[in-house]
Amino acid sequence: VYTMKIVLYLGVFTPKTSKCIIAFTKPFAKVNTMTNLETLLKEMTLEEKAALCTGAGPWTTKPIERLGIPGMIMSDGPHGVRRIPNEYTWEGDALPATCFPTAACLASTWDADLMYTLGQALAKEAIALKVDVLLGPGINMKRSPLGGRNFEYFSEDPFLAGKMASHLVNGIQSLGVGTSLKHFAANNQEYRRFSINAKIDERTLHEIYLAAFETVVKNSKPWTVMCAYNKLNGYYGSENYHLLVEILKKKWGFEGMVISDWGAVHDRVAALAGGLDLEMPGPNDRRVKAVIEAVQNGTLDEGTLDESVRRILATVFKAAQTPKGGTFDQTAHHELARQIASEGMILLKNIGILPLNKPKQLAVIGAAAKQAHFQGGGSSHINPTIVSEPLAAIKHFADGAVITYCEGYTEKENYDQVLIDEAVNQARSAEVALIYIALPLEKDSEGIDRSDLDLTVQQIALIQAVCAVQPNTVVILNNGAPIVMGEWINAPAAILEAWTMGQAGGDAIAEILFGKVNPSGKLAETFPRKLSDTPAFVNWPGSHREVNYGEGIFIGYRYYDTKDIPVQFPFGYGLSYTSFAYNNARLSATSIKDTEKVAVLIDVTNTGKMAGKEIVQVYVHDKKSVLIRPQKELKGFAKVALEPGETKSVSIPLDFSSFAYYHPDHDRWITESGEFEILVGTSSRNIHARLGLTLESTLQLPSTLDISSTIFD
Numbered sequence: 001v002y003t004m005k006i007v008l009y010l011g012v013f014t015p016k017t018s019k020c021i022i023a024f025t026k027p028f029a030k031v032n033t034m035t036n037l038e039t040l041l042k043e044m045t046l047e048e049k050a051a052l053c054t055g056a057g058p059w060t061t062k063p064i065e066r067l068g069i070p071g072m073i074m075s076d077g078p079h080g081v082r083r084i085p086n087e088y089t090w091e092g093d094a095l096p097a098t099c100f101p102t103a104a105c106l107a108s109t110w111d112a113d114l115m116y117t118l119g120q121a122l123a124k125e126a127i128a129l130k131v132d133v134l135l136g137p138g139i140n141m142k143r144s145p146l147g148g149r150n151f152e153y154f155s156e157d158p159f160l161a162g163k164m165a166s167h168l169v170n171g172i173q174s175l176g177v178g179t180s181l182k183h184f185a186a187n188n189q190e191y192r193r194f195s196i197n198a199k200i201d202e203r204t205l206h207e208i209y210l211a212a213f214e215t216v217v218k219n220s221k222p223w224t225v226m227c228a229y230n231k232l233n234g235y236y237g238s239e240n241y242h243l244l245v246e247i248l249k250k251k252w253g254f255e256g257m258v259i260s261d262w263g264a265v266h267d268r269v270a271a272l273a274g275g276l277d278l279e280m281p282g283p284n285d286r287r288v289k290a291v292i293e294a295v296q297n298g299t300l301d302e303g304t305l306d307e308s309v310r311r312i313l314a315t316v317f318k319a320a321q322t323p324k325g326g327t328f329d330q331t332a333h334h335e336l337a338r339q340i341a342s343e344g345m346i347l348l349k350n351i352g353i354l355p356l357n358k359p360k361q362l363a364v365i366g367a368a369a370k371q372a373h374f375q376g377g378g379s380s381h382i383n384p385t386i387v388s389e390p391l392a393a394i395k396h397f398a399d400g401a402v403i404t405y406c407e408g409y410t411e412k413e414n415y416d417q418v419l420i421d422e423a424v425n426q427a428r429s430a431e432v433a434l435i436y437i438a439l440p441l442e443k444d445s446e447g448i449d450r451s452d453l454d455l456t457v458q459q460i461a462l463i464q465a466v467c468a469v470q471p472n473t474v475v476i477l478n479n480g481a482p483i484v485m486g487e488w489i490n491a492p493a494a495i496l497e498a499w500t501m502g503q504a505g506g507d508a509i510a511e512i513l514f515g516k517v518n519p520s521g522k523l524a525e526t527f528p529r530k531l532s533d534t535p536a537f538v539n540w541p542g543s544h545r546e547v548n549y550g551e552g553i554f555i556g557y558r559y560y561d562t563k564d565i566p567v568q569f570p571f572g573y574g575l576s577y578t579s580f581a582y583n584n585a586r587l588s589a590t591s592i593k594d595t596e597k598v599a600v601l602i603d604v605t606n607t608g609k610m611a612g613k614e615i616v617q618v619y620v621h622d623k624k625s626v627l628i629r630p631q632k633e634l635k636g637f638a639k640v641a642l643e644p645g646e647t648k649s650v651s652i653p654l655d656f657s658s659f660a661y662y663h664p665d666h667d668r669w670i671t672e673s674g675e676f677e678i679l680v681g682t683s684s685r686n687i688h689a690r691l692g693l694t695l696e697s698t699l700q701l702p703s704t705l706d707i708s709s710t711i712f713d
């Protein structure tokens with residue numbers, strides 16, 4: 001009857017679940033053509049269709065043996081495969097997998113091609129661990145550095161987040177493993193995340209909080225999108241018709257499957273009507289029954305149910321095309337994790353001490369030197385295949401130096417002068433002191449936001465005391481989001497931001513400190529001088545019911561640069577062991593229509609003695625706009641590797657989207673004719689060239705009620 005092959009079932013009963021886990025021994029024939037799916041859909045009973053729309057367990061969709069519909073296994077993500085051994089239960093430690101650097105570090109590489117490579121490695125591990133869809137990447141904007149999941153998200157800028165996530169999704173899906181772009185939308189805080197109502201105006205929503213999702217959906221077609229827990233403008237993410245149907249499915253043309261975050265569905269019938277195709281986790285017979293009854297009593301149109309079933313079937317059969325099982329190369333993936341970590345780490349300060357030059361005595365201080373702090377807490381927590389201990393890595397590179405170690409601080413936040421005194425004594429007699437500082441685990445975790453941006457009192461006192469006796473001190477930071485440094489930043493000779501660096505981060509730190517790798521990472525999130533400077537400060541985290549995104553489109557550097565607020569380290573900032581010169585900045589045209597492209601060109605030279613990589617950034621400034629716009633917006637970037645003395649000409653394309661902003665009256669991205677400045681820089685605050693461009697908008701838009709013309713000089 002169907003074109004698919006007769007599939008041989010192997011039923012495996014496990015004592016735990018008493019459910020039959022069907023191991024399909026042969027890939028399915030192509031069943032994802034609409035004809036076949038329509039045939040299959042017609043064969044399904046109402047009960048079967050309703051059952052398919054809720055998971056059969058915590059990590060799998062429901063297999064329907066009668067019709068040869070397999071289950072589809074989903075696992076976190078996003079920076080490793082967290083495969084719980086039995087997809088029908090919650091229990092059990094995750095199987096070993098490579099814990100790659102988290103998204104905060106990934107974004108800091110500014111290397112989109114490297115994301116594709118990472119994606120393929122993640123896919124290979126998913127295949128080996130029999131996972132069909134990886135629950136990631138998470139691309140919510142970092143509205144405030146207090147956000148508990150900032151370690152798991154990319155940036156304060158939607159262009160950078162969208163570009164990096166697109167390449168990651170392309171890499172994962174290139175090997176036939178699906179992704180789940182999350183959390184759609186406006187999961188920007190953990191405080192009351194299951195219920196809080198995010199109040200966001202339509203322009204801010206599209207221009208900031210949906211923009212990265214739009215980029216990835218249109219460019220990379222993720223197999224699934226995961227709805228967020230929170231409400232958006234009064235409707236839960238799981239039943240937000242405007243978001244899931246009007247924007248995601250109709251406006252953007254998303255043809256994949258919308259899945260709920262785990263436990264995000266409140267009313268299954270309302271969720272189906274709102275565009276939510278698959279509720280996770282399952283099983284939930286009460287919810288299935290409610291759907292059946294709703295169709296039978298006419299409160300839910302069966303066509304709506306069928307639309308979700310179609311999307312689920314198409315995804316399930318697409319997943320079934322990729323044979324699962326086998327192994328993955330743990331050594332090669334650990335090496336890739338190290339490479340990515342070393343590309344994402346950021347040299348924030350260096351007064352001539354790095355790279356280290358064969359010190360004879362090293363004082364290694366800090367618990368994080370022994371207990372590597374390489375990931376955050378919550379659903380993304382990976383069981384690593386191996387962990388490179390930072391102290392062991394130092395010993396490996398320090399060839400013969402005397403190395404002392406002391407704890408300096410403990411995970412608890414109590415003050416301990418004895419630990420500080422011990423560290424001071426060891427630092428005093430050393431040539432160089434290395435202080436490894438990690439935020440306490442609960443400060444980088446799903447489910448809880450930070451209440452401050454500080455290190456602990458003990459950690460601050462430790463840094464100050466050690467630096468007071470040892471000017472050659474390097475502070476190495478393991479944190480998933482910005483910290484304030486005002487009390488101690490002048491004390492150490494160098495600061496290396498190592499992030500939640502993944503399992504190989506210990507090696508990556510040592511390679512940078514000893515100059516085997518020239519640091520090239522740059523900030524994807526501004527480090528403010530103090531918490532009260534941050535854009536969302538007066539609107540965070542809201543009341544127990546709602547949070548108002550009062551700062552609008554002005555988040556991150558869009559806020560700091562428009563208001564000219566001093567920051568500790570700006571967006572796009574990062575040092576190198578070499579230096580670069582920028583010459584001959586030019587445009588391929590100085591006047592274009594918005595239907596045309598223009599290239600930004602600049603020659604970059606490595607003027608130092610060490611090979612290195614530079615990240616050239618292109619920002620756009622609209623000199624005059626009907627609605628207010630940020631002082632600058634990132635619209636292009638390129639990472640270029642240069643040998644000492646080498647020059648390369650970098651070309652960065654701009655197009656309609658580089659000049660457009662979202663106008664709520666027109667409910668679309670629009671351009672306005674006028675003068676623009678193209679800023680070429682190596683951070684949002686370090687601009688090397690300003691180039692003039694005249695844009696002619698070809699849009700025929702009805703006049704709006706706007707009366708003011710905002711002019712920026």
Ligand code: GLC
Nearest residue numbers: 076077135182183261262379
């Ligand atoms: C969690 C997270 C989500 C994760 C899911 C499954 O609550 O919000 O990111 O993929 O549940 O663990």
